[in-house]
Amino acid sequence: MQIIELLTPAYEAAWLPWAVQYFFLVGVATGAALLACACVFGAPGSPSQRVLPALLLTLAVSVVAAPVSLLADLHQPARFWHFYAHFTPWSWMSVGALLLPVFVTLSVALLASWWLGRPGWMRAIAPLLVLSALSITVYTGAEMMVIRSRPLWNTLWVPLNLALTGWLATVGCTLVLERFLPTPLRAGHAGLQLLRTLALALAALLVLVALAWALSGLLGHNASFNAALRLWQDFPVWRLTLLGSAVFGALVLGALLRGQHRLHARGYTLVLGLGLAASAWAFRWALFMGVQGVPKFGAGLYLYHMPLGGDGLLGMVGVAGLCVALVALTTWALELFPARRTAA
Template structure:
């Protein structure tokens, strides 16, 4: 009897925490782009228009912070330049180097149109911005899905869940940022109820997707489901993580449902917004960092230990600091700029 032992070397994580920040902010930005585009077609005094300032602030901050996170993950400016000097159309990363700047430019143009009170311009930009946002959604999801060596990534459900969870985070970030708007631009309880309804629809869609993913796995047509079950069975850390994710998801959905009676309490909207944002961020952490702990070949599990320097904790805090600085700058600018320039209803100005 011959025994052959296979040894799997331990590789460093290819996707660093910077990637978690980027994919989180990119999801928030695309969701905000869709909200701003839709709200720009609302009647002047409608709930949609009252939510427009919060959606625009979310779009402006996230569309600037997201590419900064990506550049930090690329480490070397030359690597970014190579996407243009050596364009490879079969690479989603290379396509993203074209799609992302176009999206950022359109997002900032939409924010500028709102700033100048040009609702007509916003409605002209809206269809193009929607297409651009969907292209970013496709590219970020496909960039992960094409990795065939990892069954947990190589499935259509990854880009779908990235999109839905990112847009749900948009609702959460909007709940947080609306409190930093000037008093005359903050949405009232009725407008916040509309935002909550959007969150409920997205949460319901995520539950439906999870059920379809599980059904496809049990039918034998979705290897990623079998891989997830195997990890949960063999490794307690994955089992605990999946259980914690399920319980946290139930708590977030319950908070959305409960919000029907509590959205007039500002503290509740803050907790709800943080919960929605944290759930989307945690999904990306598990998707990028935890999945890389599973060897592509062989057996075992590598536990990732986050470094404290720029490749880990300090880098994440840096992105958070940039986000806070952008919110502070935008809040100051909105306070200093006359309300009439933002195309607000007269009753709100």
């Protein structure tokens, strides 16, 4: 009798939790930039102008925290420098190293223009920032889509889902951060209603995209859908993360649909905002970390346990702490330097 022992090699995860933080924060930043640029052209006193300070606060926090997460994910500062010293135009990661500094610079310029009370400068910067935000959306989505070894990722539906969930998280973060602004800069009922309408529109688009993705898969035009079905049937690690994300998203959608008359209820916007942001984050966790527990080829599982140090839990707590510190610093600046304590 011959006994054959099968061993599963231990592979390190290619995408660490730092990548989840980066793709979440950069999605929030692009959404905040696009919405802020649209609000720049609103009439004085309009709902879009009322919600502009909260959107700019969301942009200020996310556009600083996102590159920090990216640098942490690269592990070595020299690796970031190599993108410029050895530029490879066929690599989306290398292209993104050029696009991201432009996006950060234009975002800071828009924030500075608002602080200085220069609406003309903001309107001049806005079209450039829109193009830059869209370029970041394309690059981050394509960075996953080009991975052919993962059929679930190798589809155009991934960039679309990343964009829509990221922009939903923008609305959620704005609902949360709006509460920390001085009273004259708060969005008011009209501004909150505008944010709720934006969230409903984005949620409807996300549902349509999901249905189109499923339909194209059933018609045999999308290998990503078949890969998702296989993962669902054969791998509990994927089933658990996806199910949790879907259930949480459905609960948030229900809260959105029933919240028309609760915008000023105590804690409602806080819970709704946190729910929208958490749903987008959970989707990225399922997409990045859940899938990596499944082998690219063959059978078995890749055993991954999230470390408690800087590459895992401590890193995520650190990013959250950085965001809290940025919110505190920004609101402190509004109180200490009253140049922008009133809405335009």
